[in-house]
Amino acid sequence: MPSYTAPTKDLQFVLHDVLNVSQSDTPGYAELDADFTSAVLEEAGKLASEVLSPLNTVGDTEGCVLENGVVRTPTGFKAAFDQVREGGWTALDLPEEFGGQHMPYVLGTAVGEMFSGANQAFTMYQGLTHGAASAILVHGTDDQKATYLPKMASCDWTGTMNLTEPHCGTDLGLMRTKAEPQDDGSYKVTGQKIFISAGEHDMADNIIHLVLAKIPGGPEGIKGVSLFIVPKFIVKQDGSLGDRNGVSCGKIEEKMGIHGNSTCVMNYDGATGWLLGEEHKGMRAMFTMMNEARIGVGMQGLAQAEVAYQNAVAYAKDRLQGRAVTGDENPDGPADPLIVHPDIRRSLMDQKSFIEGARTFLLWGAQLIDQSHRGGDEAAEGLVSLMTPVIKGFLTDEGYDMTVKAQQVYGGHGYIEEWGMSQFTRDARIAMIYEGANGVQALDLVGRKLAQDGGKHVMAFFDLVKTFIKDSGDNDALKADFLEPLKAASKDLQSAGMFFMQNGMKNPNAALAGSNDFMHLFGHVCLGLMWARSAKAAQAALDGGTSDKAFYETKLATGRYYMKRRLPATAMHLARIETGADPVMALKADQF
C-alpha cells in the first residue's frame, strides 16, 4: 500500500527562504514566523499521513453508494472528517467572526497541498465547502453570512457548486435550470445539474448548494444567469434545520477516479433557493468560487505528483533489478536497486524538479492572493489573475504526466491496483478537466488575461523577471545555471506574446491555435523563475554557512536539472506557436 509523508521541510523552505513570508508587510504575515508555520505544518502533516492517507485506497475501492436517496461515503471517511473538523482545519483562513482562524491563504494552501496529496477525493468535501463559503462571504447579505458561514466554516454543513447541465459545461449560457421568483422573496429552482462533487453524502448535517439558474424573462444567454443558495434542509430562523428541500441526488457517476468523492446528478424540483448577489450577475459571484477553485485544482496536480513521486522513490530504492552500467552498487545483493539506472533517475528528476518548482509557484500565487485580498494590492491582484489559468492548466497537465512517470517506475506493478500507483494517475486525471478544462484555461489566458488592462499584468510579469535577473546579475554562482536559461526562456515567452499581438488582431485563430503551447510556455518560465529564486535562496543559505548543507545542495542540483533539461521546452512551444493558425485550421470539419 502506498504511503504519504508530509513535505513539511520543503514547504518551510518555500515559505521562509524563498517567499520570506514573515518579513512581508501583508496583514497577518507577521505571525507567520518559522516556528509557527512549522508547528501548523507538522500537525497538519500528521493528520494527512496518519489519518487521510490510509483512507485513500479505501475510498478508491469502496467508492460512494447511493441507496434510497442516501449516499454512503467509504468506511472511515466520516470519522476522519470529524477529526479534521475537531482539529479546526476546515476554516484556517476564514474570518474569526464566523469561526475561522483568519490565517493567511498561503498557509491554508500549504496545508491544503498535504491533505490533497494524502487523499484528494476526501479533501474535496472540505475544499468545495470552502469555495462556497467564500462566495457567500463576498456576495452574501449579512443575514446569509450569519445563517450559513459559521456552520460551513466548521464543515458541519458542506457546500457544492452547481454549474454543469447535461448539454452544457463550458458554455453556461445554454443553461436551462430556472428560478422562479416567489412572493416571499425566495425562488423555486427547477432543473438538473450534473457532475456535482460532494453533491450528497452522509458526513454533514446539511449541504448548501450554490446553484446557477435563469430567472424567466431575464436576458438571453450568460447574462441571464443568477446564483442561488439552495440548502438541502431549509434553515429556520433560529438556525435549526427545518424541512427537506426539493433537491435530491438522482445518480452517482461511475468515474475513472476520485471514487471517494460522490459525484452526483442533482435534481432540483421546485427547490427553495435564495438569490446570492445580484440578479443576472450569477457568473460574477460564481467566479469568486471559481478562481479560488482553479488555484485549488492546480494544487491537486502538484499534490498527486508529490505523493506518486514519494512512492516511486521508495520503490526505486527498494526494488533490486539489473546492475548499474558503471559497476555494481550493491555488490552483496543479487542486483542493484532501480535508482542506479540513468533512465529511472531521469524520470525521478523530472518529477522532483517539477514538484518543487510547482510548489513554489503555487505558494507564490497564494501569497499574491493575500497581498491582493488583505493588502489591497491591485498589482498583485492583476498578476494572480493572469497566473490563475497557468497555475490550473500547467500544474495539472504536468502533474498528471508526473503521476504517469511515477507509475512507470513500478513497471508491471504500477498497473496493478493493489500497489496504488494507478489511483494517483486516475485521481490526477480529473484535475485537467474540472473547474474549466485546460483548453478553456489556455483560452482564458490568451483570449482574455493577456490583454487585460492593456496588457499591464503580463508586462508586470516580464518586469519582475527582468528585475530579478538584474538584481542577481553579480551572482556568478547563479549566472550560467539559472539566470541565463531564465532569460532565454523569458525571451521565448515575449516572442510568443509578440507573435500573438502581430497576428491575433487580423486572425484571432492565429493566437488561439497556440493557446495551449502558450500556457505551457508560460508555465515553464514561471517554474524557471521559481527555480532561479529558489537557487538564490539556497545559495545564500550555503554562503551563510547553513548547518543543513545537504538540503540546499540538493535544492541547487534539482534546480539545475530543471533549467537544463525541462526549460528548453520553451523553444519548442514557441516554434509551434509561430506556425500560426494555418496548420491547425487547414482541414474542414468533414475532413477529420
Added chain:
Amino acid sequence: MPSYTAPTKDLQFVLHDVLNVSQSDTPGYAELDADFTSAVLEEAGKLASEVLSPLNTVGDTEGCVLENGVVRTPTGFKAAFDQVREGGWTALDLPEEFGGQHMPYVLGTAVGEMFSGANQAFTMYQGLTHGAASAILVHGTDDQKATYLPKMASCDWTGTMNLTEPHCGTDLGLMRTKAEPQDDGSYKVTGQKIFISAGEHDMADNIIHLVLAKIPGGPEGIKGVSLFIVPKFIVKQDGSLGDRNGVSCGKIEEKMGIHGNSTCVMNYDGATGWLLGEEHKGMRAMFTMMNEARIGVGMQGLAQAEVAYQNAVAYAKDRLQGRAVTGDENPDGPADPLIVHPDIRRSLMDQKSFIEGARTFLLWGAQLIDQSHRGGDEAAEGLVSLMTPVIKGFLTDEGYDMTVKAQQVYGGHGYIEEWGMSQFTRDARIAMIYEGANGVQALDLVGRKLAQDGGKHVMAFFDLVKTFIKDSGDNDALKADFLEPLKAASKDLQSAGMFFMQNGMKNPNAALAGSNDFMHLFGHVCLGLMWARSAKAAQAALDGGTSDKAFYETKLATGRYYMKRRLPATAMHLARIETGADPVMALKADQF
C-alpha cells in the same frame, strides 16, 4: 457507448500508395493487390466493428472472474472468439502446413491493428497465441510443431508467455522457477509466474504455456535460463488431451485496464514441461516471441489512439458549446460544435497526424520483417531490429498521450466511465509497460541496437533518409513543407548519435541519461520520414489526376501539420541529450 470504424481506406493508402506492397519482390507480396487486401481488410473491419468493438465495454465492466480454479471471461467473449476462429483470422501469416494462410506479416499487422483498436483485451488472447506459436515454429522440434501448431494456429489452444516472477521482471537472471530433468526427457517445472496474460480462461480446450525456468546446476543468471512448453492438459500421442498438468491460476490481478484479459498469477507445482530449443538458451527462444510481441504492442499504442480519436472527432462534431471566435458557424443552432475551436483542432490534429504517421511506420516495420523472414534480406533484418524498440516505445508513449487528448475533448464526460473514453486511456496505459517497459526499450536502443554490427543499421537508416530527400529534391511541392523539416530533424538525430559516440565511451551514463529522449527523437524522425513518403505519394496521386482529391489533400494537410508542429520536438530532445549525464546523475540516492 463508443464505436469503432475500421480505417480500411487509410490502411489501403499505406499498403499501396506508400509501401507499394504488390510491386515488391518479397515472396508472397505479389498476391497483395489492392482488390485482395481491400477484401481482407473490409471483412476483418466488419468483424472488428460489429463483433469485437461492442464487447469492449462489456469486457471492461465485467472483467474476468476466477472461481474454483476456472476463469470466466466476460459475456460474449467465447462466442466472438469462435467467430474469429471460424473466419480463419487466427493464423493469417502462419505456414499452410499447420493450418495457416501464409499471408505476409504486413497484412496480418493491418488486420491486427483493427482487432486491437476494437478490443485490445480480447485480441490479446489471439496475439499471445500467435507469439507462442511463432516461438515453437522457429525453435521447436518437428514433433513439437506437429503436436502444437495446428491447434494453436486455429486458437483451439491458446498460448502464453511466462517470464515475470514476483521479484524479477526486467532482470530475468534473478529467476527462481526451476525445471528438473526427468528420465523420460521431460522436466518438472516448479515456481510462480506473475502478470501472465490469458494465463487461464474458458475460451480454449487447452493452453500452451511457454515458461522460462532454470535447470538446476546450470550457469548463473540469465545464461542459465531455458524455455519450456508446459501445456495445461498433457497432449497424448494421438493428439487428444490427457491429464491436467500441475499448473494452475492462483489469482487474477486487479488492473487499471484491459479487464477483459485474465492477467494471472500462475503456479507451477512440478508441472510437466518439455524443453523448447536448447538448454540455457531460453532467452534466445523467448526473444523470438518478444520481438514480435514488441511490434504488436507498438501496434496497440496506435490502435487505441485511433479508436479514441474516432470517438473524439464524433463528439467534437456533435457537441454544441460556445461560438467560433471568427463568427458563428452554426447560426441556427444554440451554439457551434466543439470542432470549430482552435484548441480542439490542435488536439485532433495532434492525434490524426500521429496516428497516420504511426500506421505507416508500423506497416513499414512489418514490411521489413517480411523482407527479412521471407526474402532473407539481412539489411531489412538489421533495420527492423534497430527500429523495434522505437516502434514499441515511441508508439505506446505517444499513443497513450493521444488517448488522453481524445479523452480531454469530452470534458467532464471523458472522466465518466459510461462514455468509454476512460477505458481507452486505461487500456493504452499497459502498452508502455509490458513486453519491456519503455525505459528498457530506450536502453535496448541506445545501449545495444545503435552500436550493433558496428553501427551499420543506424547508418543505413540515415542513408535511407538522405536518399529519399535526394531522390525527391526536384519536387518543389514537397521541398519546404516536408523535405527540409525532415532534413533538420534527421540532423538532430545524427547530432544526438554523435554526442553518444563522443561521450558514451568515457561515461556510459552520458548516453543512457539521454536514452528516453533519443527514442522519442528517433520516433519523430521516423514519423517525419513516413510523412514525407506519404506526402510524395499523395502529391503523385494528385498530379496523376486522382478522382479522390479530398482524401489526398487531407493527407497532405495532415502531414504538413506533423512537420510543422510535431517534428520540432527533435530540437528539444537533442538539447536535453546534450546536457549529458551530470544533471541526471547529480544526486546521491539518499538525496531523493
